[in-house]
Amino acid sequence: MPDYGRELSFGYFLVPNAADPLLTTAREVEDLGFDYLGVQDHPYQRRYVDTWTLLSMIAAQTTRLRLFPDVATLALRQPALLAKSAASLDLLSGGRFELGLGAGSFWEAVEGFGGVRRSPGEAYASLAEGIEVIRLLWSGGRNLRYEGHIHRLAGAVSGPVPPHPIGIWLGAYGPRMLGLTGRVADGWVPSLQGGDATWVAEASARVDEAATAAGRPPSDVRRILNVSGTLTSGPSKGLLQGPADQWVDELTDLAVGIGFDTFVLWVSGGDEAAQRREFAERVIPRVRQQVAQERT
Structure with a gap:
């Protein structure tokens, strides 16, 4: 599998639990030197605050941290308004926003929240069309028209234009969605x-094949991986369940062996604050060093 040679980045996966000190955590993540903060998007969860509102608040209280929904639920967010929200947040944050996007999941919850339950084929079509609509709304054009099977524009006016090219990163797993990722997306953001x-x-190989078939270099598709696990002081208990040395080796393999360039820490056990600090201090710098050594 290829290593695309991209500079490594590291992020933190934030669960938007209303009872947690979310803004304090975001500021701490920035202070620890993380590059990204991703927020999951499940608005039907009663204990969660709204992801977009939280991202806006975090953008206002940070200066360097790059932000993205991990990933936004298209099934509950109309694509033209999603494009407007993304462009606005990118503008207000100084170009620090990327768009993680998914077709939707937990369809019973989506339907209960007023969304439309879609078949796999409909979800695929909605996502493919939604990407086209979003990019049209970022174009700066006027009298924008689009007539899809699910989404449409009837003379929309674009604006504001994002100050930097916002990446569309797809949370994709099935063969058709992976193919779509390779053909049209700027990034792929699965969870391990x-x-x-x-x-x-x-x-990842399916993404590469689809990109090549579409005439794109596979390296055009960034690889962002949510890594769920626990740093421990004891022996290994499996993938991403062990001491820092193990994490360094495993993340290095994912970078140089498969081509992932960004790792987003999703703490699955233990003291989350302590886990963040240990990851920032004992894993991030050593992965960067080890990947650089293996590349040379």
Whole structure:
């Protein structure tokens, strides 16, 4: 599998639990030197604050941290308004926003919240069309028209234009969605939780194949991985369940062996604040060093 040679970045996955000190955590993440902060988007969860409102508040209280929904639920967010929100947040944050995007999941909850339950084929079509609509609304054009099977524009006016090219990163898993990622997306953002990394290598290869078939260099698609695990002081208990040395080796393999350039820490156990600090101090610099050594 290829290593695309991108500079490594590291992020933190924030669960928007209303009872947690979310803004304090975001400021701490920036102070620790993380590059990104991703916020999951499940608005039907009664204990969660709204992801977009939280991202806006975090943007106002940070200066360097790059932000993205991890990932936005298109099933509950109309694409033209999603494009407007993304462009506005990018402008107000000084170009620090990227758009993580997914077709939707937990369809019973989506339907209960007023959304439309879609079949796999409809969800695919909605996402493919939604990407086109979003990019049209970022174009700066006027009298924008689009007639899809699910989404449409009937003379919309674009604006504000994002101050930097916002990446569209797809949370994709199935073969058709991986193909769409390779053909049109700027990034791929899956989650690695337990087990082994075999499936993620196979899925990345599907993205590469789709990109090549579409006439794109596979390196055009960034690889962002949510890594769920726990840093421990004891022996390994599996993938991303062990001491810092193990994490360094495993993340290095994912970078140089599969091509991931960004790792977003999703703490699955233990003291979250302590886990963030240990990851920032004992994992991030050593992964950067080890990847640089293996590349040379």
